[in-house]
Amino acid sequence: MLKGIKYALLIPLAMLSFACSQKSTFVLLPDLDGAVGEITVTTEKGSTTISEPMRSTTVTGPNSAPSDQVALKEEEIQATFGEAMAAQPEPGVVFILYFKPGSKELVDSSAALINDIIRIIADRKSVDTSVVGHADTAGNEEYNKRLSTKRAEAVAGILSSKGVDTDILKITSHGENDPLIQTGDNVSNRKNRRVEVTVR
Amino acid sequence: MRYVPLFLITLTLTFVADISTAGESVIGSVKTVKGDASIVRDGKTIPANAGEKIYAHDKFLTGNASSLGVTFRDNTLVSLGSGSEFVVNEFLFNPAESEFSFISKMFKGTISYISGKIGKLSPESVKFQTPVATIGIRGTRFLAKVEG
Known part of the structure; x- marks a missing residue:
């Protein structure tokens, strides 16, 4: 047993000394x-x-x-790193969807983006799309936490109802703590009532 | 007296085992593959196909004339050239609770690294290591080569 422990300690030491030339x-x-x-x-x-x-x-x-x-x-740079650089994935595509005040209902212009999101998910064969809910500061923090969660779930529900596999969706919510536009407390703001969808 | 440390070691090992299996969440996915690329996960080697979800502790390997590109949940973009070996030791992206960590290590090969939201929101939480140096970032985009 003690011998085993000694050898277990030797392995990382051997790896360290091997690493010295790199x-x-x-x-x-x-x-x-x-x-x-x-x-x-x-x-x-x-x-x-x-x-x-x-x-x-x-x-x-x-x-x-x-x-x-x-x-x-x-x-x-190209000679050494060209191959790694050529393998760089495209950055994710971000959609920002806005909501009616105090509601999990999308404004019309945002509802119109849903089909674009679905198309990009298919184009990219995304298996990792984030759906992140946010609220403005109207109402207390606890209320906004719940509201932002409901908004993210509503968007995920719409995507799912149109055939998007929910396994690829990562749903989170930030309540009123991550505004697009900084405001004081208890301020209704159109741009902060949102869900950000990032298709990777 | 000798039994006490052994007992503690057993306890510690059990605890570590619990952490490694509990709450493993997806941290990103494979987006580009050329040639021979694989992932070592829990001691098993699996092909790194486009669309493969990835997890913390995954190790990425590329063969000759091969490359691999992955995106992470915080929008970090990492791509490897031939003969590379890269591991993500720690990945934590939880902006709602201000919890961030992205610790990775390159053992050999070439890498293009474009940091994402963790690098923006908490640059001190991003560490990139090679066998001989540690990189801290502000931003950013960089390249690294480690001779094997």
Whole structure:
């Protein structure tokens, strides 16, 4: 038994030492919308923050600090990462559906979007579509939590009645806590009474 | 005295086993596949077909001249080139309760990583590891290569 425990401890140690040679390179790219974020690469010996696109750093081992940053050319990035980049899935498609005040009934312009949602689910062969309910701040928090849940369930019900498999739907609700438009409490707001459907 | 630690180990193991099976939820799905790609889940290797739902602790493998692209429930987009090995160690996306975590590790190969809502709402909850470094993010989109 004790021997077994010893060996069990040795396995992760062996994996650690095997991992020591695995040189890693990191490159920052602009986001899909063109904005540029940041990555911070950290080892036990140091760290570097890249905030300009197309710049890279390399770490040769766990006992090395990240290298000085190097600007890469488009061709160099393509040569190494083209295959991974070509496999990038399309971003999810987001639909925002609006509701009548205090109601789980869709406004007409939003009801008209249901068929588009169904078409995109089919086009993408989605098995993971989020249906997230929201409410405005009119009424108390508990009421809005229930209302946002009812709205999400209503949308899921409509999709299901038109043949969408409910297994692909992930239904959640945020009550009044995640408004599209910031308002004070007890404010009726057309844009905050909504369900967001993301088809992935 | 010797029995006490053994008893505790047994208890701990039972507890861990319970966590790993309880409430496993879908965290995303496979969207693009080329060539030979697979998922290791609970010790079993299954083909990574488009439309396959994915779960925390899944490990993704690609062979020669192969690639794989997955979307996560927070809209993160991850794609792997040939000869890659990537695992999602922890994924928690529960904005209603402000609970977020996305911890992943790349063992070898190439990856394109476009962070989603967890990266926006709680960047400190996103950790990307390789055997030699850890990446923190703000935003964002990055590429990584780990030599095997």
